[in-house]
Amino acid sequence: MTRRSLLEIPSGVQCFLGDEARRRREIERVAAEVFRGWSYEEIVLPLFDFDDVFTRGGGASSTDGTYRFIGRDGEVMALRADFTALAAKVVVSRLSRRKLPLRLFYSGEVLRYQPPRAGRREELFQIGLEHLGASGVEADVEAILVATEALSKLGIDDAVFTLGHVGFALDLLAGVDDPDERASALEALRRRDRDGLRRIVGTGAPDLTALTGGAEVLEHVRRSAGSGDALSRLEHIVSALAALGLEQRIRLDLSEVRDFDYYTGLVFEMHAPGSGLELGGGGRYDSLLGRFGREMPAVGFYLSLDRVSELLAKRGVSSPEAGASTVRSLGEALKARKQGKRVVVEP
Amino acid sequence: MTLTLALPTGRIFEETSELLLSRGVKLPPAVRAGRRLRIEADPFTLVLAKDRDVPTYVEHGVADAGIVGVDVLSESRPDVFEPLDLGIGACRMVVARPSSRPAGFYRDLSVVRVATKYPAVTTRFFHGRGIPVEVIPLAGSVELAPVLGLADCIVDLVQTGATLAANGLEVDEVLFESTARLIVNRASFRLKTEALRGLVRRLEGEREA
Numbered sequence: 001m002t003r004r005s006l007l008e009i010p011s012g013v014q015c016f017l018g019d020e021a022r023r024r025r026e027i028e029r030v031a032a033e034v035f036r037g038w039s040y041e042e043i044v045l046p047l048f049d050f051d052d053v054f055t056r057g058g059g060a061s062s063t064d065g066t067y068r069f070i071g072r073d074g075e076v077m078a079l080r081a082d083f084t085a086l087a088a089k090v091v092v093s094r095l096s097r098r099k100l101p102l103r104l105f106y107s108g109e110v111l112r113y114q115p116p117r118a119g120r121r122e123e124l125f126q127i128g129l130e131h132l133g134a135s136g137v138e139a140d141v142e143a144i145l146v147a148t149e150a151l152s153k154l155g156i157d158d159a160v161f162t163l164g165h166v167g168f169a170l171d172l173l174a175g176v177d178d179p180d181e182r183a184s185a186l187e188a189l190r191r192r193d194r195d196g197l198r199r200i201v202g203t204g205a206p207d208l209t210a211l212t213g214g215a216e217v218l219e220h221v222r223r224s225a226g227s228g229d230a231l232s233r234l235e236h237i238v239s240a241l242a243a244l245g246l247e248q249r250i251r252l253d254l255s256e257v258r259d260f261d262y263y264t265g266l267v268f269e270m271h272a273p274g275s276g277l278e279l280g281g282g283g284r285y286d287s288l289l290g291r292f293g294r295e296m297p298a299v300g301f302y303l304s305l306d307r308v309s310e311l312l313a314k315r316g317v318s319s320p321e322a323g324a325s326t327v328r329s330l331g332e333a334l335k336a337r338k339q340g341k342r343v344v345v346e347p
Numbered sequence: 348m349t350l351t352l353a354l355p356t357g358r359i360f361e362e363t364s365e366l367l368l369s370r371g372v373k374l375p376p377a378v379r380a381g382r383r384l385r386i387e388a389d390p391f392t393l394v395l396a397k398d399r400d401v402p403t404y405v406e407h408g409v410a411d412a413g414i415v416g417v418d419v420l421s422e423s424r425p426d427v428f429e430p431l432d433l434g435i436g437a438c439r440m441v442v443a444r445p446s447s448r449p450a451g452f453y454r455d456l457s458v459v460r461v462a463t464k465y466p467a468v469t470t471r472f473f474h475g476r477g478i479p480v481e482v483i484p485l486a487g488s489v490e491l492a493p494v495l496g497l498a499d500c501i502v503d504l505v506q507t508g509a510t511l512a513a514n515g516l517e518v519d520e521v522l523f524e525s526t527a528r529l530i531v532n533r534a535s536f537r538l539k540t541e542a543l544r545g546l547v548r549r550l551e552g553e554r555e556a
Contacts (some may be wrong), residue, residue: 012493095488162537197518209430209547213540276408278534302534 012122022319030278031127034150040103040129045086047327049275051078057085065113091291128302137236143299159272164256166263167230212253262288275311279336348542353413357398359436366455411535417525418504422465431529438506440522462492463502490514
């Protein structure tokens with residue numbers, strides 16, 4: 001076997017330098033400030049846990065490609081692949097006596113082994129929040145408001161929020177009981193493959209491209225499919241957001257289901273011109289905490305630090321260091337530092 | 348709003364340009380000349396790409412939409428929307444065996460050696476049936492591999508079967524039918540909804556009528 005160079009890196013490993021490193025810190029700082037402004041409290045979550053926290057807690061789709069290892073006692077462990085399941089565990093086990101609703105945020109990386117593809121790195125930096133213990137429309141709307149403010153403060157004023165409700169897709173698949181067929185139907189829905197979907201659920205399947213657009217989509221669906229619970233909930237959310245002046249930022253896509261199977265209600269994604277990848281997303285997951293032993297409604301979202309940073313870089317946002325005064329000795333440096341100046345020592 | 352559309356320059360190029368023409372989109376002569384790879388053709392910006400690169404451009408969002416066969420999508424499985432089956436470029440992905448061997452002969456082999464341009468599709472198919480497979484990736488002329496004894500059979504895209512027959516091969520099993528799809532970037536679908544819906548409607552043409 002040839003001896004590997006000490007410089008070789010394993011695939012998936014990243015290292016951020018210069019402007020990129022500064023910009024990422026700045027994004028975290030700005031987002032955290034906004035989250036704190038809405039009284040979300042920071043929690044620092046563990047980098048690894050027992051594997052079943054993610055498999056039984058997060059659901060199968062969230063653990064494709066989890067980095068697993070055997071712990072010292074022989075248990076299967078996993079590097080965190082998802083923050084929400086970890087947060088749910090902490091809420092049920094440690095924060096159960098807190099007054100509800102609980103507002104929490106976190107930031108850091110999650111790890112997922114995945115083959116290289118667009119925007120899918122193995123180390124994903126996220127900043128996210130969870131609003132727990134409230135089932136009302138207000139909590140859904142608050143989550144979206146906080147996300148809007150965070151993006152705006154980061155200089156992304158033109159982000160578009162696409163809203164959906166998983167109840168709509170579940171209604172559509174109500175007659176499909178075979179698990180394989182159901183998985184195929186969900187996949188067809190995820191790909192907006194109308195013909196594929198019709199092969200499974202019949203010709204009654206709606207034209208999926210007609211389910212995305214502005215508020216007229218709700219009107220269209222009410223006429224064609226009648227108004228189920230999902231639809232009226234979504235109407236509430238949309239009109240609340242409109243009343244708060246966010247009408248222009250909102251789009252609808254009723255065929256959106258997202259990747260995680262713990263979503264039970266509202267789902268949303270954030271996009272902005274200049275980026276072909278989602279900047280973040282989230283939704284309501286009222287049954288996830290129950291898996292950890294305490295039923296509690298919840299809604300949350302994440303922002304992708306990687307993609308926000310990439311977009312800001314594309315838009316020419318840089319994070320230069322402040323100028324430094326050159327000093328000749330460490331003594332001079334100490335004096336300058338006491339005055340709060342940035343120094344560089346060049347004897 | 349201008350849409351950037353990635354067009355495949357390979358196997359389905361002719362059928363794609365005919366389809367576009369029939370929907371009132373005339374490709375400028377520069378497309379056929381094939382030198383310039385990014386061409387303005389109001390209301391589209393056209394990007395001429397290798398078939399297998401179309402999903403890459405669309406997935407990253409440097410093209411809002413693209414046209415590509417299911418064969419390519421099945422191999423690379425990009426995270427994109429597939430709102431429309433265009434019905435063109437029809438062919439079949441098949442396992443083909445030497446005509447001298449009986450149907451399904453490879454089940455009796457300890458390991459079946461399969462030459463293909465579609466390693467992921469091939470591996471999924473054989474492993475899905477519990478058959479160990481040794482994939483022999485080739486870039487073209489896959490039919491040659493069984494003739495030379497490099498592989499036991501092949502997985503390839505077949506239109507008429509004439510090339511198979513000429514090399515002493517026949518279809519053993521059809522994996523799936525492949526037609527061309529319109530694929531759309533997930534973010535573009537949200538940010539340029541109206542323009543993309545217009546494109547879908549236009550390409551659907553009388554197919555839906």
